[in-house]
Amino acid sequence: MTASEQWVLQFCHSYDGPFLDCARQYAALFVGTPYKVCTVYLTGGPDDEVLHGSASDEVIFLDYRSRDVRGLKLRAIHDIRKIAATRSFAFCIAHRFKPIYVALLGTSLPVMGVHHAFGDYQRRPRQLFANFYRKRLTLLGVSDAVRDDIRACLRGWPAERIETLYNRIDIAAVQAEQISREDARAFLRLPQGAWIVGNVGRLHPDKDQATLIRGFALALPQLPAKSLLAVMGSGPLDASLKALAAKLGVGERVRFLGQVPCGRRYFKAFDVFALSSDHEPFGMVLLEAMAAGVPLICSDCGGGREVVDGAGRLFAPADEHALADALRQSATEPMDGPRIAEALQRFSDHRARASFWRLPMVIRLGLLAG
Numbered sequence: 001m002t003a004s005e006q007w008v009l010q011f012c013h014s015y016d017g018p019f020l021d022c023a024r025q026y027a028a029l030f031v032g033t034p035y036k037v038c039t040v041y042l043t044g045g046p047d048d049e050v051l052h053g054s055a056s057d058e059v060i061f062l063d064y065r066s067r068d069v070r071g072l073k074l075r076a077i078h079d080i081r082k083i084a085a086t087r088s089f090a091f092c093i094a095h096r097f098k099p100i101y102v103a104l105l106g107t108s109l110p111v112m113g114v115h116h117a118f119g120d121y122q123r124r125p126r127q128l129f130a131n132f133y134r135k136r137l138t139l140l141g142v143s144d145a146v147r148d149d150i151r152a153c154l155r156g157w158p159a160e161r162i163e164t165l166y167n168r169i170d171i172a173a174v175q176a177e178q179i180s181r182e183d184a185r186a187f188l189r190l191p192q193g194a195w196i197v198g199n200v201g202r203l204h205p206d207k208d209q210a211t212l213i214r215g216f217a218l219a220l221p222q223l224p225a226k227s228l229l230a231v232m233g234s235g236p237l238d239a240s241l242k243a244l245a246a247k248l249g250v251g252e253r254v255r256f257l258g259q260v261p262c263g264r265r266y267f268k269a270f271d272v273f274a275l276s277s278d279h280e281p282f283g284m285v286l287l288e289a290m291a292a293g294v295p296l297i298c299s300d301c302g303g304g305r306e307v308v309d310g311a312g313r314l315f316a317p318a319d320e321h322a323l324a325d326a327l328r329q330s331a332t333e334p335m336d337g338p339r340i341a342e343a344l345q346r347f348s349d350h351r352a353r354a355s356f357w358r359l360p361m362v363i364r365l366g367l368l369a370g
Contacts, residue, residue: 033369094113171348187266188266198232230254241256297326
């Protein structure tokens with residue numbers, strides 16, 4: 001078996017939401033190297049868009065439903081064992097805990113587990129499981145905040161076995177999708193002359209759009225004329241957030257856009273992008289807003305702080321007064337485009353590829369960079 005025939009097994013829980021692009025991100029690490037990438041999705045059926053978007057040499061859909069992979073997941077373990085036997089895999093990249101669990105039990109491969117959320121190892125059984133397989137397991141957080149959360153749970157692990165590899169985007173591809181400010185506003189039915197604060201995310205307590213609406217209402221008298229808050233997304237808080245905007249007297253100034261397919265195409269419609277999450281492991285929408293050249297406001301929590309550094313303003317989580325101040329400052333002292341573009345480069349595929357091949361865990365595996 002020659003180096004050109006070596007493979008990397010990438011194992012993903014699903015391709016929902018941002019996780020299809022996560023698969024693409026990790027497949028892109030091996031472009032120009034001796035490795036081919038086989039991406040396996042635990043849940044979800046065959047889909048042509050996913051097949052293309054995975055950017056992998058082979059894509060396999062196990063087509064389980066979420067309820068099928070509760071408990072011991074014996075069928076999935078059997079399936080991944082059969083896949084691992086089909087070719088020469090150097091190691092496995094597994095996203096989220098269930099694929100890590102299945103990969104460790106179903107193969108003898110070294111497993112690099114990628115974690116996209118906080119709290120994955122707070123439960124004692126998961127700590128015991130990770131410790132049992134620690135000789136074959138290394139872990140990546142998508143931000144320093146997630147990395148530090150894992151390290152706090154898995155005390156005694158060497159620091160080089162739990163590292164950070166930031167989420168990233170294909171900057172040129174995302175920018176090629178994004179349409180002009182005028183066209184984006186026309187599509188979203190937003191007035192061309194308004195100063196618009198954008199927000200994109202589930203209408204869910206984690207995203208805390210209630211603080212955003214309160215902060216916008218406080219700042220509105222000092223914001224440019226015809227200022228609007230545009231919220232793109234859907235979720236269980238739709239009715240209560242609309243009621244809050246009405247109660248605060250800004251119902252006409254807050255536009256709820258609903259779920260917008262390929263929403264990042266329209267980010268140039270915004271003059272500033274505000275993310276108000278009460279905890280944020282990373283925040284891919286921040287990168288997509290930066291790709292559109294839009295300045296950022298973000299709650300000072302988790303990985304969001306790491307993304308916004310140099311490209312926008314931070315405010316204390318759940319503090320509508322601090323958020324209002326940030327909105328006022330953004331209206332009078334907007335961040336310049338070149339500074340945003342420079343900050344975005346830290347989260348490019350190119351930068352991530354260079355960082356990946358320098359990771360101690362990768363060097364320890366003895367992989368060939370090309």
